[in-house]
Amino acid sequence: MSDNALKPVPAHVAIIMDGNGRWAKAKGLERSAGHFEGVNAVHRITEAASHLGVKYLTLYAFSTENWNRPQEEVDALLNLISFALERETPGLIANNARLEIIGDIDRMPEEAQQRLRRSMAATAHGTGLTVVVAFSYSSRWEITRACREIARKAAAGEIDPETITDETVSQHLATASYPDPDLLIRTGGDMRLSNFLLWQVAYAEIFVTDTYWPDFSVDEFKSAIDNFRCRERRFGRTSEQINHSL
Numbered sequence: 001m002s003d004n005a006l007k008p009v010p011a012h013v014a015i016i017m018d019g020n021g022r023w024a025k026a027k028g029l030e031r032s033a034g035h036f037e038g039v040n041a042v043h044r045i046t047e048a049a050s051h052l053g054v055k056y057l058t059l060y061a062f063s064t065e066n067w068n069r070p071q072e073e074v075d076a077l078l079n080l081i082s083f084a085l086e087r088e089t090p091g092l093i094a095n096n097a098r099l100e101i102i103g104d105i106d107r108m109p110e111e112a113q114q115r116l117r118r119s120m121a122a123t124a125h126g127t128g129l130t131v132v133v134a135f136s137y138s139s140r141w142e143i144t145r146a147c148r149e150i151a152r153k154a155a156a157g158e159i160d161p162e163t164i165t166d167e168t169v170s171q172h173l174a175t176a177s178y179p180d181p182d183l184l185i186r187t188g189g190d191m192r193l194s195n196f197l198l199w200q201v202a203y204a205e206i207f208v209t210d211t212y213w214p215d216f217s218v219d220e221f222k223s224a225i226d227n228f229r230c231r232e233r234r235f236g237r238t239s240e241q242i243n244h245s246l
């Protein structure tokens with residue numbers, strides 16, 4: 001068996017699900033049709049992640065900047081995401097998965113918030129895959145909020161500023177209870193991070209594909225994971241150091 005075959009699957013995969021609009025346009029359909037088909041992709045990739053033994057799957061479903069889209073599209077996305085999560089909840093429970101949300105969900109209509117909270121509560125005991133949906137999320141929102149909280153604690157004398165480390169910052173992010181992503185996948189071909197998990201992807205391997213999200217298949221997901229398993233992660237050290245410590 002080669003060394004590569006011994007490398008484990010990534011514990012945490014994060015995905016920027018891009019290209020729904022272009023997928024729809026290429027087929028002469030409304031953008032909402034792309035988002036609708038995107039939900040089917042969420043279903044199959046979540047299932048595949050669970051079967052492959054991935055422990056955390058973080059999906060960028062709606063960014064802080066997405067609030068600036070035409071109101072009609074925002075409303076359609078809000079409805080779609082909350083209905084989809086509610087529809088998927090029994091399947092998540094059956095697969096021992098847990099649903100969590102990161103982001104400023106207070107901006108959502110009250111009814112949609114309640115629906116999300118019900119789904120989270122219903123899956124809270126899952127010990128398999130944790131599906132983290134980033135909703136009304138942006139890294140700068142999250143980091144700013146963490147700074148505010150750390151500064152408040154420092155002003156109250158609860159934290160000594162001299163003792164603040166990168167771990168302190170991590171512990172004040174919305175992702176405090178998850179390990180950092182090992183693999184970041186972006187569909188739709190753009191080479192950017194779009195304000196997603198900027199702090200957490202410091203050492204993530206990045207896989208970008210031109211495939212639009214609604215077409216992203218389980219086979220391509222597996223290829224991304226196989227590709228990850230072949231890479232050498234050095235975390236700033238040299239190849240020799242890494243091989244010596246094996």
Ligand code: FPP
Nearest residue numbers: 017018019020021022038039061081084133
């Ligand atoms: C980006 O495509 C995609 C989104 C803004 C929304 C993604 C949302 C879903 C797939 C819905 C389901 C999510 C869950 C977790 C149930 P885009 O519209 O920016 O596409 P474009 O770049 O081609 O215009």
